[in-house]
Amino acid sequence: MACRICGAHTRSILDLGESPPANALLSTPETEPRSFPLVLELCDDCGNLQLRDCLDAEDLYRDYLYVTPDSQLLRHHYEQLHAHLAEGDYIRPDSFVLEVGSNVGMLLRFLQSRTRKVLGIDPAANICKLAQDAGIETMCDFFAPASAERIRAQHGAPDLIVARHCMAHNADPHVMIAAAAALLDDTGHLVIENAYGLNTVENNELDQIYHEHMFYFTIRSMRALLAKHGMHLASVLMSPVHGGSVVFVAKKTRPTDVPDASVALYAEREDRLMKGATYERFAANVRELKEQLRALVGDLNAEHKSVWTYGATAKGNTLLNYVGFTRDDIEYCVDSTPLKQGKFLPKSGIRVVSEEHALENPPDYFLLTAWNYKDEIIGKVRAAGNNRSRFIIPVPHVHIV
Ligand code: DWN
Secondary structure, eight states: OBOTTTOOBOEEEEEEEEEOOTTOOBSSTTOOOOOEEEEEEEOTTTOOEEESSOOOHHHHHSSOOOOOOOOHHHHHHHHHHHHHHHHTTSSOTTOEEEEETOTTOHHHHHHHTTSSEEEEEESOHHHHHHHHHTTOOEEESOOSHHHHHHHHHHHOOOSEEEEESOTTSSSOHHHHHHHHHHHSOTTOEEEEEEEOHHHHHHTTOGGGOSTTOOBOOOHHHHHHHHHTTTEEEEEEEEEOGGGSEEEEEEEEOOTTOOOOHHHHHHHHHHHHHOOHHHHHHHHHHHHHHHHHHHHHHHHHHHTTOOEEEEOOOHHHHHHHHHHTOOTTTOOEEEOSOTTTTTOBOTTTOOEEEOHHHHHHSOOSEEEOTTGGGHHHHHHHHHHTTOOSOEEEEOSSSOEEO
């Protein structure tokens, strides 16, 4: 295949088989959803990690079930993100902030009192309505040059564009970068946060690979992408959210610009760690993790131990379908999202139930498919009085707590 950042030839480094779109939960367990290949490719020329097969954005995002959870971890992350941006003078109390992929407006609600103006844009009509009902002005559209032009005409140029976990979600990464470059003035900044490709590979996070995640950005690949649009990295921040995320701060390139020390620091570490052997080790670890998880749950089932999953996550659906678990192995999936409760996970057919339901008759084990919220979820379960259920943590290696 061809690299969708630089056009060079790519090579496959991991094949997870076929899986349905990870957030396409079903109304009945019998429906056999269409599955599509999940093959991760590497471009040796620019370091880009991409999905070989991309699905249509309209199908993936127009009617969306993922709602940003109201989580302590995320609220802490918003504080840290704002502090980093304020320290770099990328955000000020008089800033106009546009968030791309703003979902229900959790971040914008946090920024509303810390800036002059906030505006969201998100393609999911059902999600936009929830944001608007919460008082966050939100355009219902994909972020692209045309919608960017409407934003400039109606609201002016934002001082800061924030794209948290959505810039990797478009088959053509140039579309949103070009839209941002056209919308920002020379003094504006673009903040891109995504699961960090190095963490995905180093921590065996095979479940980060699903059809919404069409790219697994690294500093090297992001630099290559930005350079094609006259932009460069001004700063980089690492964050533990979503299993290890990277926050890129980008701006239009001017001869006088000097990136802060974080860019060179993290780029050097990445060059040292992201070698050919890294990818081979990742693929081998993933195959071993599949066998270990299959054997563990099989043994627990044989001992008549009940196993549920906790978190109807996109990640979880990749993990369940790659390992081959179904509702014969795992009885229920617990999730706090009302939109997801009562639905069934695609292909595995596991029913999603509420956290309250899980408290009434807790299982022996939870396979923690929302492991990125491990401390918060385990703390919540124990505080609610369930000291019985144990947790199977799948990555970076299968273990029980
Ligand atoms: O890129 C994306 C990432 C950032 O978010 C999106 N394309 C889709 C989504 O991926 P995910 O579903 O793997 O994300 P989360 O945020 O790990 O999903 C957490 C799930 O766990 C939610 O459905 C809510 C649920 N949850 C819960 O049941 N109890 C979460 C918490 C904190 C809880 O206490």
